[in-house]
Amino acid sequence: MRHARATPTLRIAAAAASAAFALCACAAADAGDDAMSPAAVDPDPDEPFVLEGVRDLTEIAKLTGPDAINDTEAAAVAGTDLGSMVNLGDKTFFLFGDTFGQRDPDSYGGQGGNWRSNVSAWTTDDDPSDGITFDGWTSSDDLGWATALVEGEHDANDGTGEVTKIPTYGFAVGDALYLSYMSVRYWGEPGAWDSNFAGLAKSTDEGRVWTALDAPRWPGDSNFIQVATAHVVDGGTEHIYFWSIPAGRFGGVQLMRVPATVEAVEDASAYEYFASTTADGTPEWSADMAAAVTVVDGTIGGLSVMWSDYLDRWIMTYSDGGNAYIREGITPWGPWGEPIEMVSADDYPGLYSPYLNPRYVSDGGQRIYFTLSLWGPYNVFWFSVELVRGR
Secondary structure (H helix, E strand, C coil): CEECCCCCCEECCCCCCCCCCCEEECCCCCCCCCCCCCEEECCCCCCCCCEEEEEEEEEEEECCCCCCCCCCCCCCCCECCEEEEEEECCEEEEEECCEEEECCCCCCCCCCEEEECCEEEEECCCCCECECCCCEECCECCCCCECCCCCCCCCCCCCCCCCEEEEEEEEEECCEEEEEEEEEEEECCCCCEEEEEEEEEEECCCCCCCEEEEEEEEECCCCCCEEEEEEEEECCEEEEEEEEECCCCCEEEEEEEEECCHHHHCCHHHCEEEEEECCCCCEEEECCHHHCCCCEEEEEEEEEEEEECCCCEEEEEEECCCCEEEEEECCCCCCECCCEEEECCCCCCCEEEEECCCCCEEHHHCEEEEEEEECCCCEEEEEEEEEEECC
């Protein structure tokens, strides 16, 4: 199936299958809606997949770097990547990875001077249709330069220390902001790297000061190194759900959850791992990380998950070392539909990490907006695409 769009031709695969569960949710339906209510799990074995494809992919703006819609030069951000988002009140925080303040005009990929392992911008812009304008940078110094939230050690890339700390996602509990990050031990071939561990950092002053927590932490060889998060009501209790992948961009997705309280988030023993479903579809959770099962197979990298009011389904976006894809899910643990190509590497070489935010949708959720990193220019861009519902 082929759909026209505003940028070069996009190839689309159709999603079709039967399903075992359904979900209902209440979440923001349009950009600027601050009532970010958690999605609620409501199993129903008779719900089908409804997402048939995507169309009208549009590159809207460049968010960072030279010629961007934001003056990132003043923040000493000439090159950066990622850009996952977390909402706190009317603010949205963009979490960026390795950041360089100076880059030669012919630089390619992550290189340059004035290296910081991670930085963050924040915005109150509630109109995603023309790009996102940043209001400021968190943890900025006296010069207005963005400073690292939790700086990496910047050891040599020889597998013996810590090269950097990369933010993989964030979430908020009450007034506390949490940053999920991975400690990178070794950068290998494209899309492959080794991690020391994954952990959390916390801010209680809207991102100005961050503290890396001693716990919880997940081993570097586990499937819980990079995450996408969402608030979910399950059994009457609000949880933070983490869809998780190992280090690199070549692993499948596993799932964990924790009650959405500060005490639980900072207690390693409070986390549960999705282990199976019973014959009637009831999820079974285990305190043992080794009991976790894979809920989405494939070479998943830079993933993002949110509830779609338009589809009445979960949607997951990710890159696979080449293209960017979208899937729909009937419950957080599945079944998940077949991947549908969202952005082609033929049109955008070196793309990775398409990140969503439930705040940034329009047309009742039919159009979704997302960040996308491009390796060559090593900066973050703003895109949108329309979902095609078949039922």
